[in-house]
Amino acid sequence: MLQETIARDQPVRRWQDYVVPQCWESFTGDNHAVWDLLFARQVELLGTRIVSPFLDGIDLLRLAHPGVPDVEGLNAILQPRTGWRTVAVPGLVPDNIFFAMLSERVFPVGNFIRTRDQLDYLEAPDCFHDMFGHIPMLAHHDYAEMTRHVGELGCAAIAADQGHKAARLYWHSVEFGLANEHGELKILGAGLASSFGESHLSLESDEVERLPFSVERAVNTPYRHNAFQPRYLVSKSLERTIAEVLALAPEELLDL
Numbered sequence: 512m513l514q515e516t517i518a519r520d521q522p523v524r525r526w527q528d529y530v531v532p533q534c535w536e537s538f539t540g541d542n543h544a545v546w547d548l549l550f551a552r553q554v555e556l557l558g559t560r561i562v563s564p565f566l567d568g569i570d571l572l573r574l575a576h577p578g579v580p581d582v583e584g585l586n587a588i589l590q591p592r593t594g595w596r597t598v599a600v601p602g603l604v605p606d607n608i609f610f611a612m613l614s615e616r617v618f619p620v621g622n623f624i625r626t627r628d629q630l631d632y633l634e635a636p637d638c639f640h641d642m643f644g645h646i647p648m649l650a651h652h653d654y655a656e657m658t659r660h661v662g663e664l665g666c667a668a669i670a671a672d673q674g675h676k677a678a679r680l681y682w683h684s685v686e687f688g689l690a691n692e693h694g695e696l697k698i699l700g701a702g703l704a705s706s707f708g709e710s711h712l713s714l715e716s717d718e719v720e721r722l723p724f725s726v727e728r729a730v731n732t733p734y735r736h737n738a739f740q741p742r743y744l745v746s747k748s749l750e751r752t753i754a755e756v757l758a759l760a761p762e763e764l765l766d767l
């Protein structure tokens with residue numbers, strides 16, 4: 512997940528400067544038990560209400576294996592498949608760093624997990640959000656390529672002082688998008704996939720708006736950073752959204 516604001520007065524740092532060791536051996540037995548609890552609860556809750564490549568990714572990456580995944584083990588499967596790898600970070604990274612990582616097929620995952628009394632509320636995304644929510648879809652070749660392209664778009668948008676346009680595109684697809692699949696409405700975004708409270712709400716509530724996804728609409732639709740979304744953009748199909756995003760050149764994004 513990306514941070515809302517960019518600290519412009521800080522010295523320029525490379526994305527590599529934000530990477531820390533995961534220190535997998537430092538996760539406690541209770542940390543692993545929290546992962547197992549979250550995993551079991553979310554898999555049951557989602558069922559087949561999520562796009563099928565997500566479920567394929569869970570299997571491919573062996574995420575059902577008990578305990579917090581270690582990044583090296585994940586990368587050993589993910590990198591040969593789509594060129595993506597995960598790196599551990601201590602928390603949210605600035606937008607420019609986040610998009611630079613994506614543009615190089617690197618996904619940052621928190622080196623911590625929520626506690627038992629935080630199961631449903633998080634101030635910052637932890638490794639359950641990052642690994643369960645995001646990584647399965649990065650095993651899907653075309654989606655992985657779309658995500659890399661969003662990283663490139665983000666770098667270009669920030670360089671043109673229009674980072675919010677890329678942030679909205681990312682938010683309404685990778686993080687909180689919905690998608691039609693074989694005539695059924697499904698969860699696409701990682702923020703929904705990993706949320707106990709918002710996953711069903713996004714699909715079933717009458718209190719939220721659901722609008723067809725287009726890159727133009729995504730770029731021009733604000734979002735809420737720390738609350739359930741009032742509206743979701745719905746892809747006609749995952750394939751169509753991937754094609755639409757991949758066809759978007761940086762200069763076109765800036766004109767939207």
Ligand SMILES: [Fe+2]
Binds near residue numbers: 513636645686701
């Ligand atoms: Fe996220």
